[in-house]
Amino acid sequence: MSSTSILLWSVLPYLAIGSFVIGLVWRYRFDKFSWTTRSSQIYEGKLLSFAGPMFHLGLFAVIGGHIVGLLVPQSFTELIGLSQEAYHFGAVTMGGAAGFATVIGIFLLIYRRRTTATVFAATTKNDKTMYVFLVATLLAGCSATLSSAGVIGDEHNYRETVAPWVRSILLLHPDGTLMQSTPLAFRIHAAIAMSLFIIWPFTRLVHALSAPVGYIFRPSLIYRTRDNESTTGNRKARPGWERIKY
Secondary structure, eight states: OOHHHHIIIIIHHHHHHHHHHHHHHHHHHHSGGGOSOOOOTTTOOTTHHHHHHHHHHHHHHHHHHHHHHHHSOHHHHHHTTOOHHHHHHHHHHHHHHHHHHHHHHHHHHHHHHHHSHHHHHTOOHHHHHHHHHHHHHHHHHHHHHHHHTTSSSSOOOGGGTHHHHHHHHHTTOOOTHHHHTSOHHHHHHHHHHHHHHHHGGGSGGGGGGOOOHHHHHSOOOOOOOSOOOGGGOSOOOOTTOOOOOO
16 A cells, blocks of 8 residues: 555544544633634525525435444344345435535525625635535535446445445554545545544534533523512602513
């Protein structure tokens, strides 16, 4: 295996994981108040009302598909009676639909950000860089999906190459040779995705890791009654003023 392949498939994954984890810890400890999406809904809400859900719901489906496809071995799905052909058909159709919705959603969001003056004025260079990496990752992922279906080049079963490579990284026994036999679309997608994880903690994408869990356990709000007349005193209200009850 060449030195370039070693750097790409055996070293870069750990650099991405390290940057992702350490960056998140640093951001939370020292830059917690910037941990936000910097919502622009106040400036424009009509296009956002359907482009936002389209992108986010599509992305959730894409992430779920990646978790199943990369972390669940092919032997397990075959053991429970799901053939490779059935799995492949479902992955291509549902994954393709989710990817299509995600790409359309992100392009609509970018269009909104570029054409709405107030939203564009609030866009930073950091945001623009993040959009470049995010869109590149999504487009490369769509190309990989088409490649696995045989639409681009020969049909490829990524569960025999990419998935074992990902699991080897997580098990701390990286096997970069698995990526050498994958189509170019998969290698491009993996490289860009790792680059996205490197910059993730330093962009607005950190909001994806936030969940309002504390809201479930917060104490109930306590409201004061307005029926108690004794706290208003004996002084007569001035003309034109209504007495405020506490």
